[in-house]
Every structure is written in structure tokens, then in C-alpha cells.
Amino acid sequence: MQGWTEGYVTEIGYTHGFHVELLPWEMAAALPDAPIRPDQPFDYCELGFGQGFSLALMAAANPQARFWGNDFNPDHVAHVRGLADAAGLTNLTVSGAGFREYLHEYLPAFDIIALHGVWSWVGPVARADVVRFIDARLKPGGLVYIGYNVLPGWAQYLPLRRLMLEQARREDGSLPARIAAALDLAGRLEGQGAEYFRINPTLSPRLAQLQGRPAQYLAHEYFNESWEPVYFADIAADLAAIGVHFAGQRRASDRWEAALQAPAIAAAAGPGGDDPVFAELLRDYLTNRPFRRDLFRRAGGTAATPDPDPCWAALGHPRDLPRRATLPGGSVVEPDWELSHDILASLQAGPLPLSVLQARHGTAVPGALGLLTALDLLTPALPPAGLSARAMTAQRLNAVILHQALQLDRLQALACPVTGGAIAVDRVEQLFLQALHQQAASPPEAAWAALAAVGQRLLRDGRLLETPKQNLVELEERWQRFRQRRLPLLCSLGAVQP
Numbered sequence: 001m002q003g004w005t006e007g008y009v010t011e012i013g014y015t016h017g018f019h020v021e022l023l024p025w026e027m028a029a030a031l032p033d034a035p036i037r038p039d040q041p042f043d044y045c046e047l048g049f050g051q052g053f054s055l056a057l058m059a060a061a062n063p064q065a066r067f068w069g070n071d072f073n074p075d076h077v078a079h080v081r082g083l084a085d086a087a088g089l090t091n092l093t094v095s096g097a098g099f100r101e102y103l104h105e106y107l108p109a110f111d112i113i114a115l116h117g118v119w120s121w122v123g124p125v126a127r128a129d130v131v132r133f134i135d136a137r138l139k140p141g142g143l144v145y146i147g148y149n150v151l152p153g154w155a156q157y158l159p160l161r162r163l164m165l166e167q168a169r170r171e172d173g174s175l176p177a178r179i180a181a182a183l184d185l186a187g188r189l190e191g192q193g194a195e196y197f198r199i200n201p202t203l204s205p206r207l208a209q210l211q212g213r214p215a216q217y218l219a220h221e222y223f224n225e226s227w228e229p230v231y232f233a234d235i236a237a238d239l240a241a242i243g244v245h246f247a248g249q250r251r252a253s254d255r256w257e258a259a260l261q262a263p264a265i266a267a268a269a270g271p272g273g274d275d276p277v278f279a280e281l282l283r284d285y286l287t288n289r290p291f292r293r294d295l296f297r298r299a300g301g302t303a304a305t306p307d308p309d310p311c312w313a314a315l316g317h318p319r320d321l322p323r324r325a326t327l328p329g330g331s332v333v334e335p336d337w338e339l340s341h342d343i344l345a346s347l348q349a350g351p352l353p354l355s356v357l358q359a360r361h362g363t364a365v366p367g368a369l370g371l372l373t374a375l376d377l378l379t380p381a382l383p384p385a386g387l388s389a390r391a392m393t394a395q396r397l398n399a400v401i402l403h404q405a406l407q408l409d410r411l412q413a414l415a416c417p418v419t420g421g422a423i424a425v426d427r428v429e430q431l432f433l434q435a436l437h438q439q440a441a442s443p444p445e446a447a448w449a450a451l452a453a454v455g456q457r458l459l460r461d462g463r464l465l466e467t468p469k470q471n472l473v474e475l476e477e478r479w480q481r482f483r484q485r486r487l488p489l490l491c492s493l494g495a496v497q498p
Ligand SMILES: C[S@@+](CC[C@H](N)C(=O)[O-])C[C@H]1O[C@@H](n2cnc3c(N)ncnc32)[C@H](O)[C@@H]1O
Pocket: 008, 014, 015, 017, 019, 047, 048, 049, 050, 051, 070, 071, 072, 073, 076, 097, 098, 099, 100, 115, 116, 117, 118, 121, 122, 126, 220, 221
């Protein structure tokens, strides 16, 4: 499988996912001294952007900024160019160059360089090229976001991946056929009671999970020649060598849990506890999580002055608020329910500045905002200045996405001009929106007509709904939920124009 792609899979295109981690304003909100501010243009680069859907969403929601990126798979580049052309996005420039060649293209210095799902999926040569790119192209004070597979969280799965890769190498035929043969082999060994599976009880559920994933995903996740989860300490050292240092975790829930984990880390670390890199390494052992989302920062530059009165927008309905919740790292949290509920209710009509929320709901608001963000029910919003320009480009891309939903189940998010970000919106929700746009008398019936026209049916509890009647009943239920909770929210975020 070696060649011009250095062993990286190109036979099958990657999935069309939208990754919330890449959104620039949520990155900025993670730091007290972010390099970007809403009233100023900035330059953002995504390396190895896959199908480029996240990049297109960000460009559409932020016409004041410029977005750049590369991916050496020509189909990926064609896909994102197609989206940008169809939506008339003039602030998005993509390249089909590999990381090494991209460095020599005519590019600005970047405020943000982001890589999601790339670092541990490429070999040491490509990783060194990425580091050189960051060194040459990141502004002083600029941010780097990296999402990657980490050790020890992946430790017990490495031999499973090797087994599947070896089998795929031995087979002839298309990559999907070789992937199927590799999964079969792993299943056979597991069925024979192989000791490797017996002493690692988390393997069987993982294998079952893999058996349900599309070849498109598996090809890129497991069947590259290079696939190497790394230790946090190693990635931190690679970037420290070019003056780029760990600045914090990207996800609000990880930051919330970090505060809860601080005493355990201090107790384990002893005198070494004040070294942030060592503390992060210990955190990975404490949590055994498989994926990290990190922000790194180059020293220097002028940090943007934090907005003393930032705006906030709801990402959920008050009825989505749990009394008790388990964060991704396993910590159980209990929000101040009355206050959090009131904040979410206030934000249903649209974003509000902190000062207004405090005037309405009291001085405990900032603490509640932190946990609501960690629960993915809240996000920072941009000030109203510039909203109409953002809405224009976002609506153009959203129209392209909704139109595509009539045929394909691929692009599952819409751009949000209110936040300069995007929100996940599934295919059925998109079909409802398309029906509303076309003033259909019954959105569930219009959605069913669209699905039936391309020979598709819905799943309920993993079971295919066979008859038109079953599908219509399901769509009617989903429509009622959508109309009451999600539609007002999508309008408040500007993803849909009321
Ligand atoms: C696992 S995919 C992740 C894609 C995307 N970032 C995402 O998370 O959806 C890795 C991507 O990196 C690209 N890639 C791998 N090696 C590369 C290289 N040397 N230069 C440019 N792109 C590369 C692949 O084509 C692929 O799209």
C-alpha cells in the first residue's frame, strides 16, 4: 500500500463528518488570551481536512475571516471545492498538496492551524512535515488545535489493529473486501476463545462496534500503513521544539473534568505536579481516554483583549437539561437546575450578553454557564455587528446542504451565523427544513416522499421500518419533537431563517 501517499489510504474517500472541535470561537473561548477577536479578520488553516465539510461550514459562518487547508486526496479537494463553488464562498482556498509541498505554496501566516484525526494517522515523515509547516506558518501568539489518538487509552487495541492490517495485506480484491476479511478473521479468533480476547474484556464490544462501521470509516481509521497513537508527552515535546506549548484542552467538558481531577493528579504526581506536561500525561492514565483534543500556543503576539461582556447562545432546549449527567471522562455532575433552566429558557429566543443574563438571573450565572457549556447546551456567540453578512453566506451554504439531503445522507450540519460556528442537524431534520422552505402542507409527508423517491426507509431501534405507514408514523413523531424543540433553536442560531 506504499506509494506517493506514504501508505495513507486513498482508495476510498473519508466520511463527511463535521467536527465541532474545529470551530474557531469555541477554541478562543477555551483560553483567557485567544489570538482572534470578532471584529477583526483572521486566517485559519486546516491540515488534512478530509472531505472539508467543517472547513466549508466555518468559512460560511465567518465571511470576515479567511480559511485555508490542504488534503492530498484529490476527491476530497474536489468535494470541498464543489461545496464552496455552489455556495459562492470566496474566503476558502484549498490545495491538493501534501504537507511538505503545501509549505511552499503562497500562504499567509496563520492565527490558527488545526488538525483533527491526522497526527496519529500518518507516519513520522508526514508528522515532521506538519511540525515544519506549523513552525513556518504559525503567527507569534497563534493557536494550534490537534485531535489525536493517545496512549495508554489505545494500548489494548493496537494488536487488534495489527491483526486486521496483516490480514488485509494478505488478501486480494478491493479494500472493502479486504477489510471485511480482516474483520472476519478477528471474529473467528474471538469465537475460538483466543487468549488475547479473553484477557482484554473491552475487545469484544470494540470488535462488534467495528463490524457495524462503514468501510469508508474503517479504511481511514485502521487500514493506513501508519497508525500510531502517541503519548501526550511526545507530541508536546515535538511542538515545544518549535516554541509551541500546551495551552489547554479544547473541549469544555474536558476542562471541567480537569478541575475535578486536579487533586488526584497532584496526589499522584507529588513534587512533579506543577509540570503541566507531566500532569497531562498522568491525566491520560487516570482517564484511559483514547482521544485527546489539545490546544497549543506559540509565545508572543498580542492577545486579543477579552470581551468583558461576551454573548452566549443556547445549543439545547430547557427540557434537554439533565438533573444529573455523566461527562465523557466519567465525572458525575449536577447543574444548579433552576438557574440553568432559566438561563436556557432566556436564550431560546436568541443570544444574550452576560450582563443581561446576570441582571435577569443573578451573580451565580458565570458558574452555571461553565457547566452548561461542558454539557454542550451552551456556546459563545458573536456580537450582532456583522451578523447580516454572516447570515448571507451561511444561508447560501445551508441551502446547498438542504438540497443535497434530498438525495444523500452525508452532510449532517448547518452553518450558524449567530455563533460563527455550526450545529449538527441530521438528514430527517434537513428534510423537514426543506419541506418548510417549500411550504409543504405536511412536512412529514414531504420528508417521506423525498426518502421514498430514492428508495430509502428509516430505522427505529436498529430495525428497518418496512411499510410507508410505519415510516410516516415515525416521521410524524420526529416532526413534532423537531417543531417544538429544535426548530426554534435553529432559528435562534440563524441556521434557519424564520
Ligand atoms: C483520518 S482522515 C481525517 C480527515 C479530517 N481531518 C476529519 O477528521 O474528518 C486523515 C486525512 O489526512 C489526509 N492526509 C494524510 N496524509 C496527508 C499528507 N501527507 N498530506 C496531506 N493530506 C494528508 C488524508 O487524505 C485524510 O483526508
